Amino acid sequence: MSTDNEFQRGSPQDTDDSLGADSLGESVLPAPPFENAMAGDLDTHQQWALEAMAAARTSYWRWSAPERSFLCGTIAERSDSDLLRLDWWTLLKTMPSAERRRLITLWRRMNDGQQNRxxxxxxxxxxxxxxxxRIRGAITSRDDGASPLAATGTWEVLDDPRDQRPHGSVRAHAFAASRxxxxxxxxRWRILEINDAFxxxxxxxxxxxLGRALQQYIDADVLRSDPATxxxxxxxxxxxxxxxxxGAAPVPVELTLSHFTLDETGETHYIAALRDISARKRSERELEHLARIxxxxxxPNRATLQQTLNGRLLRLLPGHGLAVLFIDLDGxxxxxxxxxxxxxxxxxKIIVKRLRATxxxxxxxxxxGxxxxxxxxxxxxDMELADRIAQRLLEALSHPMVIGGHQISVTASIGIVHAPQNGRDGETLLKHADVAMYAAKNRGKNAIVVYHEQLKHHSLEQMSMLAHLxxxxxxxxxxxxxQPKFDGNNRMIxxxxxARWMTEDHGEVPPAVFVPLTENNGMASALGNLAIDRAAQYAARLAATGNPLPVSVxxxxxxxxxxKLADTLRSACQRHHxxxxxIELEVTESVFLEDTRLPEARIKHLRSQGFRVAMDDFGAGYSSLGYLxxxxxxxxxxxxxxxHGLEADRRSRDLLAGIVELCNLLGMETVAEGVETEEQWQLLQTLGVKQYQGFYLGRPMPVEQLLERLKGEL
Structure with missing residues (x-):
């Protein structure tokens, strides 16, 4: 039952006694040791006390159990008829409800003997x-049952109390020197006090x-729960x-909540701190945009393509089809x-204009990519529509263009796949379109190939390469x-x-060719295990020379x-001491394209084992702040x-600086890949990047050459 109703019932315990409690507080103190010394000149000291109250513009009050009301007056009153008499109900009914409850709580503490002052x-x-x-005072006497009999003290009217509250008050707890x-x-989330920043x-x-619910001003899920929770x-x-x-757009804010207890009442209040995060939200939107284009x-990049493609497949009507064209520029x-x-x-950029125009x-x-x-x-x-559009694309893309004074012509190889005939999900369709595109290249380029089942089988050259791999x-x-990594002082860190693969039949096969072969043919773990063991071996050699630098794989x-990945890593570390x-593990965001949270759990487990994990190629196509x-x-x-174009493109610099700042806030290190010039290196330092990798600083090299270079740094 509410506190207000308790007063309305008129019970002495809950009404009259409540009032005395709210105005008072702690235990009755013994007379000060100098009281006897003052007794001889009591009239003089009483006069001084009255003069002090007058100078301070302070009035007095008195409450007693028989009358159960307050007598309030100043030193100017000459008789009881000049005094202001207030009963509990008269005092409480004009107060805000929050003040009434606070006053009742205080009186109950005093009535129970928990405090007197x-x-x-x-x-x-x-x-x-x-x-x-501002009310000060104390209970001056209690009966044999410890119930209050009388209380007295001083009161004063304040026009601007916010800077006059005691040290233990709301103001001192909440607002001291806060920006x-x-x-x-x-x-109940009702606002009791605010600061100037709010x-x-x-x-x-x-x-x-003041007095209104916080939900009237702030829309946040957390406000649907009670503050105590x-x-x-x-x-x-x-x-x-x-x-x-x-009259203005909503302001995004970040809210934190803490609680404190008022010394004089024991009541719990809550401090809500708000921070305007408009700038951060703008940066996040820009970075999210960057992550999608x-x-x-x-x-649109890969992530947006896959999301949009799957959405269109879900909305595909019966009897209707969808075609995917995979286009690769020749030369x-x-x-x-x-x-x-x-x-x-x-x-x-010219190619993109022609694609859109066609x-x-x-x-x-x-x-x-x-x-x-x-x-x-x-x-x-219309199952022939994709073929007609593909043919127009070949013609449009092959038109000559002039770049830097040079006339240039390029052609394209296009693979076509149809849904739902050749696949009902985006991953399958893109894989089949890619196979058809490579078949077009194998036909001499500048060609169009429509996917069919026979294209699943590799050419004899691909089969031979796979067997050798x-x-x-x-x-x-x-x-x-x-390939070494460096800090801003050009020190190797x-x-x-x-991996490199040299063959007799095919010469040096680049990783962009043989790595997908392993992934598409069940050898990804085998290649990864080989690389892990070699990375552990090289890390041990570095440590043996006094350079315990991490090696990433x-x-x-x-x-x-x-x-078995975690076991493989632990075994490699034990084997090479x-x-x-x-060991640092580099993964691309493609690992998180799964619909489940299983990849996350695997990465977190590896980190819990002490292995460092880096997100590779951030911004190459999948990037999302959600992963961070x-x-x-x-x-x-x-x-x-x-x-590319970092020196001339201010937008690219701003985006890069935003990424670096966000990573710093999240406690993550940043490494810039592909640093090829001194100008890039110096510019990256001004943007806050702390680690670097690229041909300008160091090309890929045998581990023996790396060790020699480290000797030269000593």
């Missing part, structure tokens, strides 16, 4: 929020806020919400190598080199292990899902694509 600030009139009373917006709420944030005067957690939790300002071409690498990356970037506005054009693009076409019942892995015949998404922190929030990586490796 009081020093409290109350708001006596809900219609006059600027007027407060953040802060407010005090009760156990007023500035909301643009509202205190009179429009939220504040019960020992660790400070951060909650996000929207602060609604009349390709920065160079402004096309792009030669142009890029001969004319430079800047010319290559210009060429890609397909319909409702068709999706996305960049798969490098010089590869994907077009998703809703063909309805399987044998090379089994016999540990692959070569491994290391680690190295990345890279790339782990595929398939290997992460291998149940190194600690877990001398859910999984605290040790290191974020920023993809080399950010280096």
């Amino acid at each position: 009081v020093d409290v600030l109350i708001q006596p009139d809900a219609t006059k929020p600027s007027i407060w009373w 953040d917006s802060m407010l005090v709420v009760d156990n 007023t500035t944030l909301g643009g509202l005067p205190p009179s429009a806020i 939220v504040a019960r957690n020992d660790r400070i939790q951060h909650y996000e919400g929207l602060f609604h300002v009349e 390709d920065t160079l071409t402004q096309l 792009f690498k030669h142009i890029n190598d001969s004319l430079g990356h800047q010319s290559g970037d210009i060429l890609l 397909v319909r506005s409702k068709d999706l054009v996305a960049r798969w 490098g010089d590869e693009f994907v077009v998703v076409i809703e063909v309805g019942s 399987r044998e090379a892995i089994a016999k540990d015949a692959l070569d491994f080199v290391v 680690g190295a990345e292990l890279l 790339n782990i595929s998404a398939l290997h992460v899902m291998d149940d 190194i600690t877990a922190d001398q 929030k859910r999984l605290p990586f040790d290191t974020i490796k920023i993809d080399r694509s950010f280096m």
